Amino acid sequence: MELARVKQLLDAYFEGATTLQEEATLRSYFSGSQVAPELQQYQPLFTGIVAVQKEKSTRLLHLPEEKKTISRWWIGAVASMVLAAGIFGLLNQEPSLTTEEKEALAAFEKTREAFKMLSQNFNEGAEELVYIHNFKETKNKILK
Amino acid sequence: MSKVTVEGRKINMKQGEFLDTVLPFKDKLYRLARRILVSVDEAEDAVQEVYLKLWKNKSSIKNYKNPEAFAMTMTKNYCLDRLKSKQAGNLKIVHSNYPHSQNVAREVEANDGVALVFKLMENLPEQQKLVLQLRDVEQFEYAEIAKMLDSNETAVRVALSRARKTVREQLIQYNNYGIS
Structure with missing residues (x-):
């Protein structure tokens, strides 16, 4: 590249008046091996910038696991569904009894039947008591 | 959910999509933060930290015209805040981290003026430093x-012209007197 052109670009560069393309031209000129001796003092500036451009981050990024929040939500949903199903089941379930309870129930039924029978017989007995009344009437007739 | 590996980690597609958008400018964010x-x-x-913030707002990142410029602004703000809180806390600011910058320093050893440019940029006033970084290093309009x-x-x-001068x-x- 013409020396005059490079000087012109350099002047513009220091005035903040170059385009990105012109700046790239300057960088490539100063990165080359044919830099005019009088411009060599500027070389470190441009090669330095090129070196800075090469700097890279070496640490890996850590992002929070998104899965966790999803599964938490999911577990919550499943848990509430199970709970709802459980309550619904409890409310509609036929009472299932243990053998002991069944025996107790059977015993209760039998006792009740026995009491019923007793009370029936007792009532029959009570009906017979009507004759006592007859006996009273007859007695009154005689003992007037 | 299908998984892909980015940055050496197994990630799901949502993260993959996010990283496709934001990972290409990770080094630019890093260099700005470093400056x-x-x-x-x-x-x-x-x-x-900046990526965590971006990740939390990933639903809105697509609404930004230029996610890169958005992330750069975010990085600049975050780092300036960090700097301020450090100064407020009267903590010592380490100006040169030579043990860590050795890999870069070694790379540029051939030209001893390069390390100097690195250092000269460090000593610029904040605004000039940022402008020089964003224009000459990252080539933004x-x-x-x-x-x-x-x-x-x-x-x-104006700030750019001052920084370059x-x-x-x-x-x-430095060349005339050898003052570093």
């Missing part, structure tokens, strides 16, 4: 830089 915070470790921490720095194009050009003068001074 402001100087320390390699702090710059890496800042990048991680003046309009984009103005937006990122909440400024205008004229102010950006300062670096030039200090380079000449």
Whole structure:
């Protein structure tokens, strides 16, 4: 590249008046091996910038696991569904009894039947008591 | 959910989509953070923080015209805040982190003026440093830089001109007198 052109670009560069393309031209000129001796003092500036451009981050990024929040939500949903199903089941379930309870129930039924029978017989007995009344009437007739 | 591996980790598609958008400019964010915070470790921490913030707002990232410029602005703000809180806390600011920058330093050893440019940039006033970083290193347009720095194009050009001239003068001074 013409020396005059490079000087012109350099002047513009220091005035903040170059385009990105012109700046790239300057960088490539100063990165080359044919830099005019009088411009060599500027070389470190441009090669330095090129070196800075090469700097890279070496640490890996850590992002929070998104899965966790999803599964938490999911577990919550499943848990509430199970709970709802459980309550619904409890409310509609036929009472299932243990053998002991069944025996107790059977015993209760039998006792009740026995009491019923007793009370029936007792009532029959009570009906017979009507004759006592007859006996009273007859007695009154005689003992007037 | 299908999984892909990015940055050495198994991730699901949602993360993959997100990273496709934001990962290409990770190094740019890092370099900007490094310019402001100087320390390699702090710059890496800042990048991680900025990505966490972006990740939390991933649903809105598609609404931004330019996610890169958005992330750069976010990084700049975060790092300047960090710097302020450090200064407020009267903590020592490590200006040169030589043990960490050795890999870069070694790479550029062939040209000893390069390390100098690195250092000269560090010593620039904040705004000039940012403008030089965003323009000469990352090659953003003046309009984009103005937006990122909440400024205008004229102010950006003025700051840029000053930054370039300062670096030039200090380079000449160094060459003439050998002052570092």
